[in-house]
Amino acid sequence: MASNSQNPRRTFAIISHPDAGKTTLTEKLLLQGGAIHLAGEVKARGQARRARSDWMKIEQQRGISVTSSVMTFEREGITFNLLDTPGHEDFSEDTYRTLTAVDSAIMVIDAAKGIEPQTRKLFEVCRLRSVPIITFVNKVDREGRDTFELLDEVADMLALDVSPQGWPIGMGGQFEGVLDFTTGMVARPEGPSKEFKGRRDKDPVLPEKFADEAELAQAGYPEFDLEAYRNGDLTPVFFGSALKNFGVTELIEAIADFAPPPRPQPAGDEQISPDRDEVTGFIFKVQANMDPNHRDRIAFMRQVSGTFKRGMKLTPSGHGKPIAIHSPILFFAQDRELADTAEAGDIIGIPNHGTLRVGDSLSEKNLVRFTGLPNFAPEILRRVVLKDPTKTKQLRKALDDLSEEGVIQVFYPEFGANWIVGVVGQLQLEVLISRLSAEYKVEAVLEPAPFDTARWIRGSDEAVATFEGFNRANLARDRDNDLVFLARSAWDVNYQQEKHPELVFSATKER
Numbered sequence: 157m158a159s160n161s162q163n164p165r166r167t168f169a170i171i172s173h174p175d176a177g178k179t180t181l182t183e184k185l186l187l188q189g190g191a192i193h194l195a196g197e198v199k200a201r202g203q204a205r206r207a208r209s210d211w212m213k214i215e216q217q218r219g220i221s222v223t224s225s226v227m228t229f230e231r232e233g234i235t236f237n238l239l240d241t242p243g244h245e246d247f248s249e250d251t252y253r254t255l256t257a258v259d260s261a262i263m264v265i266d267a268a269k270g271i272e273p274q275t276r277k278l279f280e281v282c283r284l285r286s287v288p289i290i291t292f293v294n295k296v297d298r299e300g301r302d303t304f305e306l307l308d309e310v311a312d313m314l315a316l317d318v319s320p321q322g323w324p325i326g327m328g329g330q331f332e333g334v335l336d337f338t339t340g341m342v343a344r345p346e347g348p349s350k351e352f353k354g355r356r357d358k359d360p361v362l363p364e365k366f367a368d369e370a371e372l373a374q375a376g377y378p379e380f381d382l383e384a385y386r387n388g389d390l391t392p393v394f395f396g397s398a399l400k401n402f403g404v405t406e407l408i409e410a411i412a413d414f415a416p417p418p419r420p421q422p423a424g425d426e427q428i429s430p431d432r433d434e435v436t437g438f439i440f441k442v443q444a445n446m447d448p449n450h451r452d453r454i455a456f457m458r459q460v461s462g463t464f465k466r467g468m469k470l471t472p473s474g475h476g477k478p479i480a481i482h483s484p485i486l487f488f489a490q491d492r493e494l495a496d497t498a499e500a501g502d503i504i505g506i507p508n509h510g511t512l513r514v515g516d517s518l519s520e521k522n523l524v525r526f527t528g529l530p531n532f533a534p535e536i537l538r539r540v541v542l543k544d545p546t547k548t549k550q551l552r553k554a555l556d557d558l559s560e561e562g563v564i565q566v567f568y569p570e571f572g573a574n575w576i577v578g579v580v581g582q583l584q585l586e587v588l589i590s591r592l593s594a595e596y597k598v599e600a601v602l603e604p605a606p607f608d609t610a611r612w613i614r615g616s617d618e619a620v621a622t623f624e625g626f627n628r629a630n631l632a633r634d635r636d637n638d639l640v641f642l643a644r645s646a647w648d649v650n651y652q653q654e655k656h657p658e659l660v661f662s663a664t665k666e667r
């Protein structure tokens with residue numbers, strides 16, 4: 157099918173530590189893209205208008221913006237889908253999973269701080285899936301660290317080749333612009349605000365120190381290599397200032413030129429190509445309504461192949477009953493015709509009443525099951541204790557629902573009365589308690605659990621049964637009734653793994 161090559165997509169996310177400048181850069185990218193089309197702004201008739209108002213109602217009730225989860229803009233014939241990764245101090249599985257739906261990422265680093273903990277964590281998730289990364293060293297208009305030191309830190313801490321694509325000519329008070337290695341031009345600050353307004357000097361005279369540095373950098377670091385970048389082994393590095401507009405155009409051009417188009421996605425032993433005729437996709441995020449009277453949810457599907465049309469029937473892998481998708485939220489919505497279709501690489505928001513779960517695959521004809529959408533071993537485990545013990549049934553329902561939505565993971569121990577919830581970030585626990593109370597009228601508290609982490613157990617039926625016989629006190633079942641080992645420490649995991657080489661203690665579970 158030619159649709160993708162005619163209408164190229166770049167589906168990407170920005171990863172960074174809070175405060176590095178993700179929001180500022182997002183705004184600048186959208187502005188540069190010119191056309192900011194958020195689905196809430198789409199002018200549409202009939203079916204489409206109904207979809208729009210339903211969805212806006214949900215937004216109002218929830219007090220959050222579904223729109224900002226996916227931002228689509230177009231530039232020079234390319235459609236960019238920018239997926240938001242929630243920007244909390246703390247982060248959650250939502251963030252992890254969003255990264256399963258992108259083809260590439262921009263890593264924003266604060267020039268004064270270098271690689272920070274969250275940048276690193278998110279980077280590791282990208283690496284798991286070989287997601288190629290373009291690095292943007294931000295805030296060079298301010299006093300930052302030595303440029304070589306920053307590059308070496310990225311290379312050493314992340315074990316990546318770095319290929320600088322330009323060089324900051326001074327930082328802070330000495331900042332005189334950014335040299336572009338490809339064109340040899342320097343983007344210059346102008347006016348009292350010292351912003352970049354389009355002035356680029358050809359054959360610039362640079363202060364000796366920086367001319368030497370730039371020369372050294374070009375000779376000393378690897379040249380850009382498209383294949384190494386796309387394999388996730390090399391990152392091109394751009395320097396700029398989101399606030400002052402430096403490097404933003406270069407960054408968009410780099411995504412357009414280097415970043416991969418929609419990649420084939422794994423489904424067991426098969427790779428589903430974006431060119432496949434059939435519409436396929438997977439749910440990477442579910443956002444639920446806070447209003448307890450309406451259990452409406454929006455499931456976000458990353459489209460993997462085919463051309464989606466409004467009203468189309470897709471079958472979820474979970475229960476096999478086809479669902480007609482009459483009111484999809486299409487983020488690519490430049491005009492009315494296009495608002496009715498979507499292509500591989502696009503994101504479709506599907507309103508539903510809880511039928512669609514994170515990790516579900518959808519397809520038109522064959523039941524394709526995408527693999528590689530992992531559940532992550534929780535880093536925080538808590539016992540859920542009810543304030544009112546008669547509410548057990550409601551609690552069970554709530555925990556099942558919320559784990560389906562991916563808010564938490566739930567473990568039902570084989571021994572013991574208290575259920576255990578697991579998360580990767582503290583914030584998820586706060587969300588859990590407030591939603592239990594608001595949506596399910598269940599008041600609960602979380603108490604420390606004697607466990608530190610969890611591992612899914614795999615092995616032959618016999619080996620698993622034997623292990624189960626001896627370790628009941630440390631075993632639980634997850635939402636899908638899969639066996640989970642609750643470990644007291646990382647040491648405990650290693651110990652058991654050494655003792656039981658016939659079993660696999662897995663930190664992730666693919667759905």
Ligand code: G4P
Nearest residue numbers: 173174175176177178179180181294295298397398399400
């Ligand atoms: P985040 O989403 O990654 O958390 O970062 P955000 O864009 O909110 O930026 C964090 C702070 O850094 C903001 O300042 C923002 O203005 C500033 N900033 C972002 N990019 C640049 C840059 O290129 N140069 C400089 N000098 N500053 C930058 P703030 O004081 O927290 O907010 P505000 O009061 O300025 O809005």
